[in-house]
Amino acid sequence: MQPLEKSKGKSPKKSGLIRKTIDAYAVQCEACLKWRLIDTVEEYEEIRSRFIEEPFICSKKADVSCEDPTDIEYDDTRTWAADKPNIPKTPKGFQRELVLRKDYSKMDAYYTTPSGKKMRALTEVATYLNSDPDCKDLSLSEFNFTVPKIMPDTIPAHIGRKVSTNGSNKKMKTSNKGDE
Secondary structure (H helix, E strand, C coil): CEEEEECCCCCCHHHCEECEEECCEEEECCCCCCEEEECCHHHHHHHHHCCCCCCCCHHHCCCCCCCCCCCCCCCCCCEEEECCCCCCCCCCCCEEEEEEECCCCCEEEEEECCCCCEECCHHHHHHHHHHCHHHCCCCHHHCCCCCCEECHHHCCCCEEEEECCCCCEEEEECCCCCCC
C-alpha cells in the first residue's frame, strides 16, 4: 500500500497525468492488521515480491511488535494505492515509476532503463532487452506493468464521481464554485 503525495514538478496538461510521488511505503501486518512504514522502496519491493509466500508480520521489522502502535493511519488525509502481491522487484539499474492520472481513475507504470529510455509496455521492454548486450541475464518476467489500485475512499473531496453512459464509474474534478 502506498500513500501518495503531489510532487512539486508540473506535468504537461495534455498528458492527462499528474505527477504524484509515493511519499511512504506501508504494509499491513497479517496478525494485528496495523500499518507499518517501510524505509525504502527496495525493502518494500522485497516484501511485495514474496507477500503470498511470506505475509508480512510486525516482528519482521526490527524492534517492532504487534503491541506497538500503528506507524501510519489509513485515512483520507492522503490518497492510498494498494499493490497486488508478488510483483517482481525492479531489476537492478532500472527504475519503476508510477504516475497517477489527473482524474484519479488509475495509475500508469513505466520503467526507465539505465541509459534513461522510458518504456511503457512489455513489447518495448522485450525490444530493449534483445538490443542491449548488458541485459542478456534479464528476463521479460522481471518486468511487470500491473499498477496499484487507487483506494476510492481516500480520493480527495474535490474529485467527484461521474457515471458514464456505459455505466462505468469514473472520477472527475468538481468545481469549487457554487451552482451557476
